[in-house]
Amino acid sequence: MRVTILGTGAIAGTHAEAIAALPQHGVDAVLAHALDIDPARAEAFAQQYGVAGHGTDLADVLADTDVLHVCTPPGAHVDAAVAALEAGVHVVVEKPATLSLAEIDRIAAAEAASTATFTQVVQHRFGHGLRQLRRLLDDGALGRPLVATCDTMWFRAPEYFEVPWRGRWDTEGGGPTMGHGIHQFDLLLAVLGPWSEVTAMAGRLARHVDTEDVSMAIVRFANGAMATITNSLLSPRETSDLRFDTEAATIELSHLYGYDDADWTFTPAKDRADVGALWQPDPAALPSGHLAQLLPTYRAFVAGEAPPVTVADVRGTLELVAAIYRSAFTGAVVRAGEIGPGDPFHESMRGIGPAWAPVKATAPAPA
Structure with a gap:
């Protein structure tokens, strides 16, 4: 299975190491692409982990991807997950999967219409x-x-x-x-x-x-x-x-x-x-x-079965x-x-909001 990591910050290295270990346990997978909004960071990550492809645009690689690992900040999870599911690509996201129940319900709807499945890391x-x-x-x-x-x-x-x-x-x-x-x-x-x-x-x-x-x-x-x-x-x-x-x-x-x-x-x-x-x-x-989580998850992907952590579990x-x-x-x-x-x-998890006031941004110092 060809794998893409989206977002090459700190947690992405943990994903890359786990993906590299899958073949040792009988799962045929290779990390094919590393993507980040910062092209230099994506390139450095690709060099560090021996990834053949790197870039900034998810749309460019979905046709060459079987599983997408979303390692971006949480606010960017839902759009990437929905795009992948609509392309028939399995999705593994870091926690929290989304910022709200409305967003996880949107992902659940996309999964229901897809041939692919969705799961969250809860290792x-x-x-x-x-x-x-x-x-x-x-x-x-x-x-x-x-x-x-x-x-x-x-x-x-x-x-x-x-x-x-x-x-x-x-x-x-x-x-x-x-x-x-x-x-x-x-x-x-x-x-x-x-x-x-x-x-x-x-x-x-x-x-x-x-x-x-x-x-x-x-x-x-x-x-x-x-x-x-x-x-x-x-x-x-x-x-x-x-x-x-x-x-x-x-x-x-x-x-x-x-x-x-x-x-x-x-x-x-x-x-x-x-x-x-x-x-x-x-x-x-x-x-x-x-x-420990990716092994049974990828085996489920290969078998066409639901992953051990389903979208309903995440919700x-x-x-x-x-x-x-x-x-x-x-x-x-x-x-x-x-x-x-x-x-x-x-x-929104904020709902009606807490009693305390929001933090105000610090004004720039005068020139």
Whole structure:
């Protein structure tokens, strides 16, 4: 399969390395084109990763592309994805897939009319520990899931937001809820399934941005489980932590930007020592990461099957993002399915807007 990367910033290198590794695992793929609005950056990327073609125009290469990886800032995802799907090209986008529910619905419509499929990178779903936990829950070996916590406690210094598109609703779609914590609570959804209602708060406490820099939510799931979610960019000791309490055990994951089996802790309930042997590491498993997701994804592309992360999965996670913002900015409980066309939070994660004032651009110094 011939692959094109659109956008050659930092994350594109991770994609290029994962694509280069696919043939070692039996997937015949080659990175054929690297595109960027900056032609010099596209050329430098092509030289670094041994890519034969480079340029600036997606339309020029769609006829020679089987899979498009969209690694641009989030605001440019939807037009590129729709163009590719209309050309019959599979699409892999970085998170967040879009800036709004309206945009993911537009992509879903384009996929429905296409011979190609769409997926988003949520690489943490594909680590061995997560897959093992999901299997044990599906088998009923751990009993019902009851309580969970999901904390993305990261730190981004003020300088991080000097990049023009960061910290803005119109280009990034939101703050840590949208762009950072989404990986962890996507894992939460992968384990606990559909959510039913959410109550949330958000604040701009310390960064000179339009979006929030902290949010917190309480979520009830359709299966009755309850969870808390915290997303922060103000936490000097950075961690990504998830905890799941089931009837038979507590299962914990503590990492930062990726995990392997050593990052999990399994604690049986005092009266359920029998479940301790169920949790087993797999030394041969790939760590969570882009390659771990791309392998089953490309195999699905080749087989003409739906990818393991579908557009419906992506929408479910984005709907939770929108619900967190809607609850935080309106003070109301938000239930699944409430945010549809005509709702301001369907068109933009900002919705009716937070109580704080937007950051005003600094006026140029007098000549």
